[in-house]
Amino acid sequence: MITNYGHLTYCSNIHSGESWAEHFDQLRKYIPEIKKKCSPHSAMGIGLRLSAIAARVLSKKNEILLFQNWLKEQNAYVFTMNGFPYGGFHKTIVKDQVHTPDWTTAKRVVYTRQxxxxxxxxxxxxxxxSISTSPLSYRYWHKNEAxxxxxxxxxxxxxxxxxxxxVTLHKQSGKTxxxxIEPEPDGILTDTASFIHWYKNVLLKTGAKQLHQKLDIPLSKATALLRKHVRLCYDICHxxxxxxxxxxxxxxxxxSGIKIGKIQISAALKAGFTKKKEQNDTLLEAINQFLEPTYLHQVISRSHQQELSVYPDLPEALKSVDAAPAKEWRIHYHVPIFTKRIPPLSTTQEDIITLLNIxxxxxLTQHLEIExxxxxxLPKSLKKDIAGSITRxxxxxxxxxxK
Incomplete structure (x- = not known):
């Protein structure tokens, strides 16, 4: 839906179904109800997530025509896509395989073009x-600096x-x-600073030369095209x-002259520790409820001396509790954004409010996507009706x- 501050939607990666038929069924089930409650009198934007299998099917002329007709019937439109997870994303162990295939592979290229x-x-x-995508690769797959x-x-x-x-697509269709690119903990591009460094020192240097040679255009034009077609996905949780x-x-x-292409509106889980063992034990008991085998839940711990320690997943962080006392944990676990506290834990909802106020x-962008x-x-106490939760x-x- 269009707001005074850009197009707002939610990412359909919340819905299961890796095949296009399964995912389209989910959209048909939920979009009409959500639109009725959130955007009854204006068009509803959709943030579409397609697996590679689904993308191959939807690329067929008859399938995309059916979807276009359905969008028209629903008074809905697609303006952004989530191209990060290539394969299975529900009811399977995802973990670091969310990066597979990474940007070192031809499969990632073919998928993104599609x-x-x-x-x-x-x-x-x-x-x-916009198409959000992986931060190049998962850093633990690469054994050394070289x-x-x-x-x-x-x-x-x-x-x-x-x-x-x-660039060719724009010439043919007029569509930009x-x-x-979506930095996240333990990606090769792990945060905004590493993204900026890569953008300025690699993309705009070696990348611009490649585009300049390939398209036979001035280097300045190649640089401008990279700035136009490669932007940052600012995930607030990350x-x-x-x-x-x-x-x-x-x-x-x-x-740096770098555009934000999309803001992903998301909240992380947060725990504030004290010097009282009883209170900390209560916190840890609550955190244990979020242990689950599907996704990576990286943890960054901050000590009382403001030093940061990074753990690739929640189990590793829990094992470190006694050896590395912390003031605060922030856990890569996308929790409902309308919730400031999940007692005795809290969330990074305030970060969302801060960024939206900026x-x-x-x-910063015309693309706002709840993810x-x-x-x-989620723990059973937080599992609610999906349509109602998205609406909320x-x-x-x-x-x-x-406001």
Whole structure:
């Protein structure tokens, strides 16, 4: 839906179904009800997540025509896509495989091009389209600095080849589609600072030369096209887990001339420890309720001396409790954004409010997407009706934007 501060939607990765038939069934089930409650008198935006299997099917002319007709009937439109998870994302062990295949592979290139073609067919006129994607690769897969640098080099080369496709697509269709790279803990691009460093020192240098040679255009034009077609996906949960100061990061992005392509509105789980063992035991008991085998839940611990310790998953952090006393934990676990506290734990909801207030003062992007994909694995006390929960999240964001 269109707001005074951009297009607002939720990401359909909340809905299960890896095949297009299964996922389309979920959209048909939930979108009409959510639209009726959130956007009854205006068009409803959809943030579409497609697995590679689903994308191959929806690329067929008859399938995309059926979907276009359904969108028209529902008074709905697609303006953004989640191209991060390539394969299974529900009812399977995802963990670090959410990055598979990463940007070092041809499969990631083919998949992202396919998403761009689908989005170009669905995107309304005079509207830009975004595709969020992996932060190049998962850093623990690369054993040393040389291997990591090689992965960055190969990933950048492959990403630029997708930009070539997006440039051609714009010439053919008039549609502007951009890739929005999503840093997250333990990605090669783990936070906003590492994204900026890569963008300025790798993408705009070696990437611009590649595009300049491939398209036979001036280097300045190649640089401008990269800035247009490669942007940042600012996931608020991920930034909060990294203890980022949002105002500072926005200033650095603006100084670097880097656009935010999409804001993913999401909240992390937070625990504040004390020196009282009894209270801490209560916190740990509550945290244990969030142990589940599907997704990675990276933890960044902050000590009383403000030192940060990074754990690749929640079990590793729990094992460290006695050896590394902490003042605070922030856990990469997307929890309902309308909840400030899940007693005795809390959430990083305040980070969402802070960033949305910055956005209201100086618009950062036209694409706002709620991303709480964990409903199936939340503790029983938090599991609610999906349509009702999505509606509540949408209305909470609308309320914040209208304040």
């Amino acid at each position: 998403l761009a073609d689908i989005l170009a067919a669905l995107l309304p006129e005079k509207m830009e389209g 291997a990591t640098n090689q992965a960055i080099h190969t990933s950048t080369h492959n990403l630029v080849s997708v930009v070539e496709h997006l 589609i951009f890739i929005a 930034a909060a887990v990294n203890y980022e100061v949002h105002a500072d990061q926005i200033i650095q992005l603006q100084k 956005h209201k003062q100086t618009p 709480t994909y964990t409903w199936e694995v 999240e949408m209305k909470w964001v609308i309320k914040q934007l209208n």
